[in-house]
Amino acid sequence: MDNFYTTSDAVKQIVKGLTLTKSLYVSSIVIGEPHTGKKTLLRHIFPDTPVVCGSDPEAVEKALDQNDEIIITRFELLPNKENLDFENKRILATADYIGNHNVVDSLFAFIYTMPPLSERPDDILYLKRRFLREGAEIFDIDAEKFPVEEIPNDIRQNCKSLKRAVYFRLAMHTMEQEDIMKVLYRHFFDTLQGNNAYKENIGLFEIPLIxxxxxxxGSQLKLSEILGINRNTLRKKIHEHRID
Amino acid sequence: MNTVSIDFKPFIEWDNNPFILFDNQGKILYLNNAAEILLGYVSRKEIFELALSHAPQSYGFQTAPVTLRYDIFNFFSVTVGYENEEQLGIRLYNAPRIRNQSPVENDKLVETDLNILLEANIALFRTRNNNKLELLTDPDLPKLKIDQNTFSKLLRKVFEAFRASDSIRIELKMLVGEHVIIEGKKTPLALLSVSANGRYVDTDKQIVEFAESCHVRYYLYEKSVKLEIPLLS
Known part of the structure; x- marks a missing residue:
């Protein structure tokens, strides 16, 4: 069973509503931004229900013929929705956006809106802790060394970007000099072109360094001593790279 | 025709049109079954005042066309009469109800606990409205056969009408003593009432559509929506 956790009142009501419909032959859809946990939620409540994706209409049609209960993900991608027959079936669906409102309104009895992570601050903290635990296991490091508060709340793509932020932080701390060079190598190999590439790419080294x-x-004077370069050269580079 | 020996009282007692006999102070001397139910929805005083205002100027009987609505009751006329100074009678005539002629699609009906459907719809509603909500239900309500998907859509549309309302009150109960005839069968009724300080009317058209599809009788008021749900078994 996929784990699903929330402290959001709105999401708790969705969980309650969906749980109550477990014994009913009704159609429900959860609509919300990508990576907000819609599919995880349905898999949590309906762990044994077959899952098909709206991008594969044939699979959806077949699943509807063979089952009384199915989960359709990415419902918005499904063509000819108006011809679907949901009578006396338990249909559960997810969609990143509503698409044709009238069709969704006529097909589904329960239309839930999953709030984005930006409206679920406590869920962000929980997810960061969970991703940290998972990541620490993968990287074989001690999760305790990474306070969640120090990991940025990157929720531009909800769970996806948040997970990336956590894993990135863990990856950073496990990288050796050789790994950093490998990353740069990959980047240069993929992007190097033009006739001014040295100047264009030197910032990749100088900006993080400065x-x-x-x-x-704390001070430019001290840093110039540490770097072994002239104070004016350092100031020029700070200006060039628009640091601060 | 000699009517002296005929006892008319049972005919009045079992008449579907409410009949009430008052004394000259407004105290009820007699009321039939239909009037007993009506008085659950309107005060005795209001009906007495109605009788006084439509009473003929001298002894006798007077019928007046009036359009009256007391909650789920609609009347199109009243007859008020008195033959002495002590007793005043009023009979209210039920407005005819449009009977749903569409057949019941038995293959779509599933035995359902109405309280679960209602609770699931309240959970959906709560994702959009956090205002105070009072819920009164009858946990002993018998299960009924219903098209769960369509009925859920109906409930969703009813609740959508209250999406920005305050002080919402939801009541689900049996309508004791009331029935509806569906496909020749006398079917008991449950009443779902949702009321608040106000409501939207933009979903009324769909409420009507889904209600008719489920053989549910609907009452759309300014601040409330009432559904009479047949408890098909």
Whole structure:
């Protein structure tokens, strides 16, 4: 069973509503931004229900013929929705957007809206902790060393970007110098072109170097000493790279 | 025709049109079954005042066309009469109800606990409206056969009408003593009433459509929606 956790009142009501419909032959759809946990929620409440994707209309048609209960993900991708027959079936669906409102309104008895993570601050904290635990196991490191508060709340793509932020933080701390060079190698190999590439790419080295130095030593004078370069050269580079 | 020996009282007692006999102070001397149910929805005082206002100027009987609505009751006329100073009678005539002629699609009907359907719809409603909500249900309501999907759509549309309302009150109960004839069968009724400080009317058309499809009688008021749900078995 997929785990689903929430502290959001709105999501708790969705959980309650869907749980109550477990014994009813009704059609329900959960609509919300991508990566907000719609599919995880349905899999949590209906763990044994077959799942088909709206991008595969034939699979949906076959599943509807063979089952009284199915989960259709990405419902918005399904063509000819108006011809679907949901009578006396338990249909559960997810959609990233509503699409044709009238069709959805006429097909589904229960239309839920899943709030994005930006409206579920406590869920963000929970998910960060969960991703941290999972990631620490994968990277074989101690999760305790990474306070969740220090990991940025990147929720531009809800769970997807949040997970990436957590994994990125863990990956950073496990990287050796050689790994960093490998990452840069991959990047240069993929992007190197034109006739001014040296100047265009030198920032990849200089910007993090100067930023980290300034954060660590506080003053440009001290940093110039540490870097072994002239103070004016450092100031020029700070200006060039628009640091601060 | 000699009517002296005929006892008319049972005919009045079992008449579907409410009949009430008052004394000159407005105290009820007699009321038939239909009037007893009506008085659950309107006060004795209001009916007495109605009788006084439509009473003939001298002894006798007077019938007046009036359009009256007391909650789920609609009347199109009243007859008021008195033959002495002590007793005043009023009879209210039920407005004819449009009977749903569409056949019941038995293959779509599934035995259902109405309270679960209602609770699931309230959960859906609560995702959009956090205002105070009072719920009164009858946990002993018998299961009924219903098209669950269509009926859920009906409930969703009813609740949508209250999406921005305050002080919402939801009541689900048996309508004791009331029945509806569906396909020749006397079917008991449950009443679902949703009321608040106000409501939207933009979903009324769909409420009507889904209600008719489920053989549910609907009453759309300014601040409330009432559904008479046949308890098909």
């Amino acid at each position: 930023r980290a130095g300034l954060d660590k030593y």
